[in-house]
Amino acid sequence: MLPIWLPVINRFFGEGTRKKETDAEKGNLKSESTESDVLKASGTIESRIIRDKQQISSVCRKLEPIVLVHGGAGNIPDYLVPAKMNCVKKAAIAGFKVLKQGGTSVEAVETAIRVMEDDPIMNAGVGSVLNYDGEVEADACIMVGKTLEAGGVTAVKDVANPISLAKMVMEKSPHALLAGEGATKFAKENHYELEKPGSLVTLAAKEALEAYKKDPEGDLTSEKVEVEEKPEVLPTGSVGAVAMDRGGHIAVGLSTGGLLGKMPGRVGDSPQIGKGAYCDDDLGGVSVTGHGETISKFCLSMRILKEIQYGRNAPEATTNILDRMKEKFNEDGGAICISRDGDIGIYWTAPRMPWAYQRGEELHFGADLGEDNKEESIVK
Known part of the structure; x- marks a missing residue:
């Protein structure tokens, strides 16, 4: 050092x-x-x-290695909170282990997000919600703050870990975003293993789509519905991560199945740099979640970093911009942020957002505003 x-x-x-x-x-x-x-x-x-x-x-x-993750903001019912909290904790620990072993921030971000993509409790990877035609169309992006290199994929099918395909786009193509069939062709040409067609469509996701089609304006989390009848997969945003490695370099990432019942081909904020996620070693890194169309119009992640550029710390920047978006559009969102100095911002306007981070030997986590649980991590 x-x-x-x-x-x-x-x-x-x-x-x-x-x-x-x-x-x-x-x-x-x-x-x-x-x-x-x-x-x-x-x-x-x-x-x-x-x-x-x-x-x-x-x-x-402040420049100690850190991995901060979120599991999506939304109306998450009590019966799903423990499982989602367990997932974000595992993701933060896995990402931090990469940094502890000398890995880079971008490697830590990919690792943390893959953990969440592999858990069907999350709206990403194997837990993705379905479009109106009953298909999984996933979005993801990843970015490196040192060079501003970025990669993203949108509306991709049969991809269990979209974050890894996004990283491949960043590293092996001249483009920042590939979509649909073009992304699939790129994956095959670069020997990325695709899943069997339709294999990512789960029974829980089908049940959630059926419930949505019966009542598009209904609340699948309503306490009026018996627990046994509630789908296990609910449309609760994306999953994301921000990491800072030993050299103070920052990376961000985001992955999601998108909106339940969305039109085929819909693109949200998650694969778009400056909207769903952004980072710059001179400022910090942000990964967001919430209503994708609103986040895209508002350029949420970039606005948060601009606040830091203007002198706000990470908590102030995150809170101010999300409150402003809520006031302007009356739509919810959430964000996690690490500034270049290592300050942490975690805030949301939705009812809940599961999050976790590890720095040093302590693991912090929560799901309700004002909640900050601490425990000793298994990775030290």
Whole structure:
């Protein structure tokens, strides 16, 4: 870590020392300094050294590796909260393990999101909701804050882990977003293994679509419905992650099955850089969730980072912009954010949003506003 901080240390401690040494060599120091002046000067220098050491220590602490994830914002009923909380906790731990072993932030983001895509409790990957024709059309994106490279896929079928295909688009194509059949062709050409046609359509997803078609304006989470009759898969946004690695480099990602009962070919915010997710090492990283059309119109992730650019910290930026979107459109959303200094912003306007993060040995998690549970992580 020392080479990384050497310029900072030189800035704090080197300039004054070099100047005084040069002045002394030239004989420019005043010889008439009294003993009290010397003591006063040494005290000032000592205070400055202590203060600067504290500043450096604070920066080092904030730039510890961290993985922050969300499991989608929405009207999540009590009976689904434990399973969703368990999933986001596992995702944060898995992503942090990558960083702990020296991996990059983009690798941590991909790993964390794959954990959530592999859990049918989430609206992503194997748990994706269906379009109106009964098909899974998934969206995903991933971005690197150091270079601003990005990749995304939209309306892809038979892809169990869209986040990995999005990463492949970023790394192996000249494009930032591929759609539908074009994305499928790209996957085959790059030996990405596709699932059997229709194999990602689950019984729970079919039941949710049937319920939607009977009453498009109905609430599938209503407590008036018996628990046994409620579908296990509900349209609760996307899954996302933000990570900062040992070098202070940030990456973000997002994956979703989209809106339940959406028109075939619909594109939401999740695959679009600057809307569903964005990052820049000079500012921070954001991954959002909520009503995709509203988020797209509002460019939610970019607006949050702009607030940070204008001097807001991560909690303020996240809260201010989401409240503004709610006021303007009367639609809900949620976001997770890590600033370049390591500040964390977690906020939503929907009833609930499961989230979790690990930094150091502590795992933090919650689902209701104001909730921040802590426990010792199995990865240290």
